[in-house]
Amino acid sequence: MIRIQKDKDNQYSFVVTAKSGNSLLQSIPFASRKDLDATVKELRPLVKRTSVFERQTSHSGKFHFALKNKEGSVIAMSKPYSSEAGMENGITNLRNRISSLDPSEIP
Structure with a gap:
């Protein structure tokens, strides 16, 4: 499922989330709902490309990945993972989740 949030600064x-309810990916803030909607519509074809995932390791040794748009700008980040294998599994889970979303689950 893709959940849309609006913060106190009116950013979206x-x-x-996985079927279990766990968060797989959190986007950056978007200034307008129109920009957010355009990005969400591009997720399905985007995650099929391997080049849009940037794997990173924090100073504390945690692993996470960034999702980039076609222009190469980061649009979302994963949660931290304790292992590289966990991060790779997170990417696979994200790809599968977005690919299997029912149209009613995409705002």
Whole structure:
């Protein structure tokens, strides 16, 4: 499921959740709902490309990934993972989740 959020500064973001309810991906803030909606519509074809995932390691040794748009700008970040294998599994889960979303689950 993709959940849309509006913060106190009137910025929008989205969260992609697994069927279990766990968060797979949190977007950056978007200034307008129109920009957010355009990005959400591009998620399905975007996650099929391997080049849009940037794998990173924090200074504390945690692993996470960033999702980039076609222009190469970061649009969302994963939660931290304790292992590289966990991060790779997170990418696979995100791809599968977005690919299997019912149209009613996409705002």
